[in-house]
Amino acid sequence: MKRNVLIIGAGGVAHVVAHKCAQNNALLGNIHIASRTLAKCQAIIDSIEDKGSMQQPGQLKAHALDAMDVEATKFLIRATRSQIVINVGSPFLNMSVLAACIDTGAAYLDTAIHEDPAKVCETPPWYANYEWKRREACKDARVTAVLGVGFDPGVVNAYARYAVDHCFDQVESIDIIDINAGSHGRYFATNFDPEINFREFTSTVWSWEDNAWKANAMFEHRKEWDLPVVGKSAAYLTGHDELHSMSQTLGVPNIRFWMGFGEHYINVFNVLKNLGLLSEKPVRTARGQEVVPLEVVKAVLPDPASLAPNYTGKTCIGDLIKGTRNGQAREVLLYNVCDHEACYREVGSQAISYTAGVPAVAAAMLIADGTWDIGEMANVEELDPLPFIQLMNGMGLPTRIRDAAGDRLLDPEREVGFSREQRKTASAR
Numbered sequence: 001m002k003r004n005v006l007i008i009g010a011g012g013v014a015h016v017v018a019h020k021c022a023q024n025n026a027l028l029g030n031i032h033i034a035s036r037t038l039a040k041c042q043a044i045i046d047s048i049e050d051k052g053s054m055q056q057p058g059q060l061k062a063h064a065l066d067a068m069d070v071e072a073t074k075f076l077i078r079a080t081r082s083q084i085v086i087n088v089g090s091p092f093l094n095m096s097v098l099a100a101c102i103d104t105g106a107a108y109l110d111t112a113i114h115e116d117p118a119k120v121c122e123t124p125p126w127y128a129n130y131e132w133k134r135r136e137a138c139k140d141a142r143v144t145a146v147l148g149v150g151f152d153p154g155v156v157n158a159y160a161r162y163a164v165d166h167c168f169d170q171v172e173s174i175d176i177i178d179i180n181a182g183s184h185g186r187y188f189a190t191n192f193d194p195e196i197n198f199r200e201f202t203s204t205v206w207s208w209e210d211n212a213w214k215a216n217a218m219f220e221h222r223k224e225w226d227l228p229v230v231g232k233s234a235a236y237l238t239g240h241d242e243l244h245s246m247s248q249t250l251g252v253p254n255i256r257f258w259m260g261f262g263e264h265y266i267n268v269f270n271v272l273k274n275l276g277l278l279s280e281k282p283v284r285t286a287r288g289q290e291v292v293p294l295e296v297v298k299a300v301l302p303d304p305a306s307l308a309p310n311y312t313g314k315t316c317i318g319d320l321i322k323g324t325r326n327g328q329a330r331e332v333l334l335y336n337v338c339d340h341e342a343c344y345r346e347v348g349s350q351a352i353s354y355t356a357g358v359p360a361v362a363a364a365m366l367i368a369d370g371t372w373d374i375g376e377m378a379n380v381e382e383l384d385p386l387p388f389i390q391l392m393n394g395m396g397l398p399t400r401i402r403d404a405a406g407d408r409l410l411d412p413e414r415e416v417g418f419s420r421e422q423r424k425t426a427s428a429r
C-alpha cells in the first residue's frame with residue numbers, strides 16, 4: 001500500500017485535489033501541497049480547514065517549490081515521504097516531475113499532456129514526443145505513472161475502455177463531447193489556465209478518422225448535440241489529449257473530440273488570435289521589453305479559480321459510442337453531469353476544476369490500495385475502468401449510461417456482475 005501524497009500546483013484543480021485527498025486521508029495519509037507561491041498553497045489549506053474536509057486528523061502542509069528543478073522536487077518527495085505525486089501544475093512541468101518520480105520511486109499522476117512552451121498542437125501521437133519515451137524507465141524502476149487522469153483526458157478514456165470491453169463486439173466510432181452550459185457572469189474568461197486553454201486551439205487540431213490522423217482548422221466543423229440535462233448545444237471539432245493515446249490503444253477507427261463554445265467566446269478568441277495576442281512567440285515592445293503576447297493575455301484575464309463563487313449551471317461530458325453487438329447496430333452514451341453551484345458548496349470550486357480534480361484523487365486511491373499500482377506507465381484506457389468508475393460514483397462524479405434500455409446510473413457491479421472487491425482478489429492471485 002502506498003501512502004502520503006505530494007500535490008504539485010496550487011490552481012483551481014489543485015484546490016479540488018487537495019480537498020478530495022483530505023476527505024480520504026485515512027487511505028492516502030499525509031498531504032503536502034507545493035508550488036512556486038507558498039501563499040497559494042496555504043490558501044488551499046485554509047480552505048480545507050474552513051470546510052472541515054479532513055476525514056481524520058493528519059498532516060497537511062504547504063511548501064514552496066520550483067517543480068522544473070528536478071533535484072529540488074526529488075528532495076521534497078523524500079523529505080515528505082510521499083509515495084504518490086499528483087502533478088496538477090502547468091503541463092510544462094510534466095517531464096521534470098516525472099523524472100523526479102522515477103528517481104525516487106514515487107507513483108506519478110497528471111491530468112494533461114506535456115507541453116513545450118515553444119510549441120503548440122504538436123504532431124500526433126503527441127504522447128510519443130515526450131511521456132512515452134520514459135516508458136522503459138518507469139518499468140525498470142517499477143514506478144506507476146498514470147497519464148492524463150482528469151476528466152478529459154481521463155474519465156472519457158475509461159468510458160471508452162468500458163464500452164469496448166462490455167458494451168460492443170465492435171466499436172466503429174467514439175465521439176467525446178464536452179459541454180459547459182454554465183455561466184460565470186464575466187465578460188470573458190477561461191475555465192482553466194488561459195495560456196493552456198488558448199494553446200489548444202491556435203494551430204492545427206487533429207482528429208482520428210478512418211484509422212488515420214486528419215488535420216482540421218479550429219471552428220471548421222460544427223455540430224449540434226442533444227445531451228441529458230444541458231439539452232441542445234453547439235460544439236466544434238477540435239483536438240485533445242486523449243485522442244493521442246486512444247487512437248493507438250483501442251483499435252477504434254474513428255475518435256473525435258467536440259467542445260462547446262458560445263458565439264461570444266469564438267468572437268473574442270478570433271479577435272485575439274488575429275491581432276497576434278495568442279502567440280507563444282516573444283515580441284519586443286517599443287520600450288525594448290520582450291514579452292510573450294499569450295502570457296500578457298493570461299495576466300489580464302480573470303483567474304479561473306475566481307469564477308467559482310458566482311458560477312451557475314451544469315456541465316455534461318461524455319462519450320457517444322457507436323458499433324455493433326450480436327450483429328446489431330448499437331449506440332451508447334456514457335456521461336456525467338456536474339453542477340457548478342454544488343461543487344462550490346462542497347469544496348469552493350467550479351465544476352470544470354471539480355471534474356478534473358476528482359478523478360486524479362480516485363486514481364491516487366486506486367494506486368494507494370494496490371488496484372492500479374502496476375509498476376509501469378499507462379494511459380487511463382489501458383487500466384481496468386470498473387473500480388475507477390465505481391469509486392467516482394461515490395466521490396461526486398457519478399457516471400450515467402443511456403442506451404436502448406434507458407438512462408440510468410452506471411453501477412459496474414450490477415452491469416458487469418463483478419465487484420471491485422472480487423476484481424482485487426482475482427488480480428492478487
